[in-house]
Amino acid sequence: MESEKSWCKVCNTNNLARFISFGRMPVANAYVTKDKLTEPEYSYNMEVGFCEKCKMVQLINIVPYDKYIVPDETGKTQYAYFSSTSNSMKDHFAEMAKDIEQRFLDDNSKILETGSNDGIMLQAFNNHEVLGVEPSANVAEVAMSKGVPTIVDFFTETLANKIKIDKGTFRAILSTNVTLNIIDIHSYLRGVCSLLDDRGIFVTEDPYLGNILETLAYDQIYDEHVWYFSLSSLSNLYEMHGLEIFDAEKQEVHGGSMRVFACKKGTYEKTERLNKYLFEEKEKGIDTLEPYLEFANKVEKNKNKLQELISSLKTQGKRIVGYGAASKGTIVQNYCNLNSDLIEYISDSTEFKQGKHMPGSNIPIVTPEVFHKDHAVDYAVLFAWNHSKEIMKKEQDFINRGGRFIVHLPEPQILEPDQLTEEAEILESVKKVFAEEIPPRIVQGEFLEIKKLNTFANDQGYLFETLRADDSIYEGKFGQVLISSIYPGIIKGFHLHKKQIDYTACVKGNLKYVALKPMPDGSFEMQTIILGERNPLLIKCPPGIWHGYMPLTGKEAMVLHIADRPFYTLDPDTERKDPFEFGDLWTPKNG
Structure with a gap:
């Protein structure tokens, strides 16, 4: 079915194809004061389109600035995010x-x-x-x-x-x-x-x-x-x-x-x-247009799953609150029909928002102190998911007393304590990795091909595909498959293959993978990747690249290697260097 067309505001043509509609939506950060709760809120029809000429994805109905950058009683313009x-x-x-x-x-x-x-x-x-x-x-x-x-x-x-x-x-x-x-x-x-x-x-x-x-x-x-x-x-x-x-x-x-x-x-x-x-x-x-139509279909399914999860918990008599009065939360609450009957309140640290109510859903916004003292809360919906690293570290008391976080992306689910702990450890490791100092002759780069691996989980366990014959990343030649175990504190590498292509996935634990590409002037480009159970990836490493890896979070890692040619002891295709040949690219630096 052909999508309805509108006028593109970039290239000024009638080529904007609508691919998703969220229905009527309030302004995302138009937080409502208690005395205004009975008054009608401004809303608009939130639709998104893709321009088939200039390729820009855009809102079809644009909200004027004065609806979300508004003056207070003194005439000063106000914005809710600091x-x-x-x-x-x-x-x-x-x-x-x-x-x-x-x-x-x-x-x-x-x-x-x-x-x-x-x-x-x-x-x-x-x-x-x-x-x-x-x-x-x-x-x-x-x-x-x-x-x-x-x-x-x-x-x-x-x-x-x-x-x-x-x-x-x-x-x-x-x-x-x-x-x-x-x-x-x-x-x-x-x-x-x-x-x-x-x-x-x-x-x-x-x-x-x-x-x-x-x-x-x-x-x-x-x-x-x-x-x-x-x-x-x-x-x-x-x-x-x-x-x-x-x-x-x-x-x-x-x-x-x-x-x-x-x-x-x-x-x-x-x-x-x-x-x-x-x-x-x-x-x-x-x-x-095709990826956007597929996106719209998946979003609708995600909405239905979140509604089913929240409704099921409420039917069981569970108490549910929200965490983070973010603009993102406004969209989720209104699109998924999550109101104050389902979510009692939302905890947020921004003073400007406290004491107000969420747009559309009218869920009250409270201080973090209210949340911390409320020991009867069973679940907290993590609306501010983009700040999950800080939140997970900050709210260990809630988790330790039996509280659980609910996330809606990429799939609606309840996060169990072991997931939270491991997630926090990995995210902290990632943060340290990206804070590391790089030796002067090495610059950051991106030269490896990476395939994101989809995980399929049920009550029996989980699986993820690694490499398929029809993958674009696969060049069609098979040599051998190896599985290696790496104990905590061990660094494998650096090594380089003159002819061999390596495909690497971490199937248990988590790895820091470091690759160095020699440049003509004697310098190196470096690419650092975190992969493993919580970030399933397949890395394709071409010939001529120095690479190595190290387990993260103090746990053994199991690594799957697929090579496009067999290894022969009498005719090795490998050069090796000390892990610290290029400087310390492994130890997280403080600060």
């Missing part, structure tokens, strides 16, 4: 600032951030002139109180021209979780172009459409998020303004984001990993 409330985001922005500073800035470089919130990112730039642009007065005032110069306004072409007269041009213009919110995206990009200097870079970081499709993260879709970017659609948009993407890097935040580096055409050479990502998108058909 970036600094999350410690993980503080660390993330500090890493991002360091990366940009080292790669692109000199002593005289100036940095501008659009949607700078409470100044958390700009604070991380050392000895550089910075400027924030933030339309919400309440969070902008926090930034200015920290010494971050901030213009309280929307970033537009008109404002950019004023800034240029006053401040000149900038080496870096940054936007994190903001560009996807911009209604007049063309005015915004014209402003960006006018403020970039000759070597200027425009760096964005937004939830990545590929991750939304893969993880079924439908709660990333709400009123503020007008656009849902793939690299393909973003490239088409940038081309309209004389910009081009030259690099991209996947990030873990917000359930999977893409950090995108753009410049005026021809300023920087395109990286190999960008070309790899674009090829992957083409392979997955992300520039066609």
Whole structure:
């Protein structure tokens, strides 16, 4: 059946095919005060479409800014989210600032951030002139109180021209979780172009459409998020303004984001990993309508499963609350019809939200202290799943007294204590891995092919496929299969095969896998991957790559190896080096 067509706001054609409708939806962060509970709430028909011409995924019905960036009784504009409330985001922005500073800035470089919130990112730039642009007065005032110069306004072409007269041009213009919110995206990009200097870079970081499709993260879709970017659609948009993407890097935040580096055409050479990502998108058909129709079907099934789970627990007399009054939660609650009859209250640490009620569902929002003292709670629905690392570490008392978290992604389920403990350990290991210092002659890269393994679980156990003859990752040659056991504290590697292709999966425990690709100038690209029971992957390692692995979280790991040629003791195809030949790439660093 052909999808209904609407007008695309990017390429200005009637090629926008609707693929999912969530029904009537309130504004995601329009938290309701007690005295307004009986008044009707603003709502809109939340539908999403895919443009078959420019490939942009977008909201069909756009909510005006004044519905979610609203003035208080004094006339000041208010926004409900403060970036600094999350410690993980503080660390993330500090890493991002360091990366940009080292790669692109000199002593005289100036940095501008659009949607700078409470100044958390700009604070991380050392000895550089910075400027924030933030339309919400309440969070902008926090930034200015920290010494971050901030213009309280929307970033537009008109404002950019004023800034240029006053401040000149900038080496870096940054936007994190903001560009996807911009209604007049063309005015915004014209402003960006006018403020970039000759070597200027425009760096964005937004939830990545590929991750939304893969993880079924439908709660990333709400009123503020007008656009849902793939690299393909973003490239088409940038081309309209004389910009081009030259690099991209996947990030873990917000359930999977893409950090995108753009410049005026021809300023920087395109990286190999960008070309790899674009090829992957083409392979997955992300520039066609089919994946989006499949996504819509899976979302409907997910909704039904969550409703069945919550209803079943309530029928058993269980007490259920929510954790995290996030915008994502508004979508899940209203789409899945979860109201205050099913979920008693939601615990949230943001003072601005406390004492109010969730939009649409009217579930009251309370302080964490209320949740911590309420020992009769059986289950907490984890709406703020993108901050799960912090939450799992913070709420061990709830778990120890028999409480259980419920998650809705990727499948609605109750997380048992062993899952939570192992998940927290692995996530902590991942965090330490990405915080490691890299020796000067090694740079981060992405050159390995990876297949995500689907796990199928029932009351008998679970299984996951590893390698199929029709997998695109498989080159069709079989040599042998090996299983190796690695005890805690042991590092296998480094080793390199001259001809052999390795396919590796961790079937028990969890591994840190490190690969190094020799470069012509004597340096190395390094790729680090965490894989195992909680992150099932198959890694394809081509010839000529140094690689090794180490068990995580103090447990034995069982590793499955599939090679495209047999190993012969008298004619080995292997070179070996000490695990620390390239520096200490294994030990997590403190700090």
